[in-house]
Amino acid sequence: MTEEKAKSARAGAAAGQPRGIEQIIKAAIDRGASDLHVKAGDVFRARIDGKLVPLTKHRLTPEQTKSIAQHLIASDEDRARLDRLRDYDCSWGMPGVGRFRVNILRQRSSFMIVMRVIPFDVPTFDTLKLPAIIASGR
Numbered sequence: 740m741t742e743e744k745a746k747s748a749r750a751g752a753a754a755g756q757p758r759g760i761e762q763i764i765k766a767a768i769d770r771g772a773s774d775l776h777v778k779a780g781d782v783f784r785a786r787i788d789g790k791l792v793p794l795t796k797h798r799l800t801p802e803q804t805k806s807i808a809q810h811l812i813a814s815d816e817d818r819a820r821l822d823r824l825r826d827y828d829c830s831w832g833m834p835g836v837g838r839f840r841v842n843i844l845r846q847r848s849s850f851m852i853v854m855r856v857i858p859f860d861v862p863t864f865d866t867l868k869l870p871a872i873i874a875s876g877r
Contacts, residue, residue, distance in 0.1 A: 765833070768856065773786050774853060778799070808852055811829065
């Protein structure tokens with residue numbers, strides 16, 4: 740991602756715009772993220788190589804986090820009752836980028852979102868880099 744596109748993505752995300760969110764998600768996937776964390780009062784973060792890494796510089800407001808949650812919920816009925824939800828699980832996908840297991844939960848008076856990346860391809864035994872002793876059982 741060019742620096743100009745990265746700035747645009749950060750600006751869009753800071754404004755809570757879905758397009759900016761999707762650019763940040765794509766950048767995280769390109770960097771090998773396994774999870775994305777979105778929380779009011781914090782920046783977008785991704786788990787990359789086991790560490791939580793900031794993806795943006797601007798902290799999200801509760802309104803922005805709510806807007807992101809609404810963007811990830813596919814059902815109009817569920818979106819309409821978002822303010823009453825305490826915990827919500829769903830799946831979400833971005834064509835050509837990835838599929839995600841999404842958990843939206845209420846944390847105090849705002850939302851927190853965790854997105855787990857679901858790979859398109861099932862990993863092979865070799866790509867999992869498991870100990871050789873396990874391979875003997877195949």
